[in-house]
Amino acid sequence: MDLQNASAVVTGGASGLGLATVRRFVERGVPTVLVDLPTSDGEKVATGLGELAVFAPADVTDPIAVDAALDTATGLAPVRALVHCAGRGGTVRVVERDGSPGSLELYEEIVRINLVGTFTVLSRAAARMVANEPVDGERGVCVLTASVAAWEGQIGQIPYASAKAGVVGMTLVAARDLARKLVRVCSIAPGTFDTPILSRFPDEVLDKLAAQTPHPKRLGRPDEFAALAHHIVDNPMMNGETVRLDGAIRMAAK
Numbered sequence: 001m002d003l004q005n006a007s008a009v010v011t012g013g014a015s016g017l018g019l020a021t022v023r024r025f026v027e028r029g030v031p032t033v034l035v036d037l038p039t040s041d042g043e044k045v046a047t048g049l050g051e052l053a054v055f056a057p058a059d060v061t062d063p064i065a066v067d068a069a070l071d072t073a074t075g076l077a078p079v080r081a082l083v084h085c086a087g088r089g090g091t092v093r094v095v096e097r098d099g100s101p102g103s104l105e106l107y108e109e110i111v112r113i114n115l116v117g118t119f120t121v122l123s124r125a126a127a128r129m130v131a132n133e134p135v136d137g138e139r140g141v142c143v144l145t146a147s148v149a150a151w152e153g154q155i156g157q158i159p160y161a162s163a164k165a166g167v168v169g170m171t172l173v174a175a176r177d178l179a180r181k182l183v184r185v186c187s188i189a190p191g192t193f194d195t196p197i198l199s200r201f202p203d204e205v206l207d208k209l210a211a212q213t214p215h216p217k218r219l220g221r222p223d224e225f226a227a228l229a230h231h232i233v234d235n236p237m238m239n240g241e242t243v244r245l246d247g248a249i250r251m252a253a254k
Contacts, residue, residue, distance in 0.1 A: 001184075001233050002135045007031045007077040009070060011060055011121055012085035014040040016195035017145065020222035021083045021229050026052045028230075031076040035060070035069045035086070060086045060117035066124050078132045082125040082142040083229045087114045087163075089197050091156040107159040114163035118144055122174060122185070130181040138236060139182040143229045144171060146189040146242055152251035164189070168242045175240030184239040186232045191246025193220035213247040220245065 008025045012018035013034030022045075025032040031052050036042040038057035046055035054076065056069035073079045090110045092102040122142055129140030146167040153161025167187055175185040192198070192209040198219075201209075210219045228245055232238045 001080055001138050001141045001236070003028070003030045003080055003233070005077055006080035006135075007033065007073045008081040008083070009033045009035060009073050009079055009125060010083045010085065011035040011058075012087065012145075014042040014045050014055075016085070016197070017190070017193065017222050017225045018083070018085035019045060020226035021085065022049065022053060024223075024226045024230050025081070026050060030081070031073075033069060033073040033076070035066075060084075060121050061112055063120055063124065066120055070124055070128055074128060079125060079128045080132060080135075080138075080140045081233050082121065082129075082140070083233075084118055084121050084125075084142070084144050086117060086121070087145060087197070089157075089160050089200075092159050093156055094158060102158070107162075110159035111163045111166075114160065115166040118167050119170065122170075126174075126178055126181075126183055126185075129183045130178070134182050136236070137182060138184065141184040141186075141233050142174070143232050144185070144187040146171070146187045148189050148191050148244060148246050148249060148251055150189060150242075154251055155254040171242050172240040179239070184232075184236070186238050186240065187242040188225060188228055188232070189242050189244045189246070190225055191220060191244070191249040191251075193222065193225060195222060212252060213249045216247055218247075220247065 008030050010018050010022045013022045014036035033054050033056050042055040046053040056072045058065035058069045132139040147164040149161040150164040150168045171187040
């Protein structure tokens with residue numbers, strides 16, 4: 001995708017995978033709207049990245065706020081690239097240790113943020129892209145974030161795994177749906193990456209997670225995710241695919 005005279009939108013852009021992706025867009029001279037929660041460090045982060053980075057506060061499950069963020073991007077240049085990284089984790093068991101059913105409220109909240117939020121952002125970004133004039137046969141590209149938990153969710157990950165499996169499921173359908181409109185859709189399924197979503201775990205748990213990766217035997221680095229996201233944006237044959245980025249890990253049950 002040629003991003004000359006275009007803008008990009010990155011959700012979850014104040015930290016982790018999203019921040020690394022924003023940095024790469026800015027480095028290549030692309031005006032980029034960094035979307036994150038109003039309570040995030042988004043404003044500070046955008047200021048630190050220079051004039052090409054603009055912060056737009058939004059909860060990705062709020063269509064009005066998402067539309068406002070996308071309007072900010074179109075005010076800079078036509079939106080031709082989306083990288084959707086916003087999401088959250090949370091622990092729910094089917095039956096908790098005390099014998100009670102798992103929390104339906106928390107299950108719904110996590111699925112809403114990770115799956116409904118993905119559709120909200122994807123559909124609204126794509127609606128803007130299809131109005132663009134084609135450049136080299138393309139109008140835009142959307143990169144979503146799934147997870148290896150879509151296939152190998154660990155005990156306690158049932159809402160997160162459910163949502164990320166939904167992202168995998170929507171990827172090819174969305175790509176086929178938008179093909180005639182010249183918009184591509186792919187997803188990246190990261191393994192264990194060193195991001196804020198793992199910050200609730202103690203170091204010994206993180207060390208065990210890192211040790212499960214066959215090679216390289218460490219947590220993934222956000223810039224490695226960003227590098228793949230940018231390759232997908234740049235490679236016009238990448239469409240409808242979910243790419244595992246995981247060092248060949250296959251998650252254990254716990």
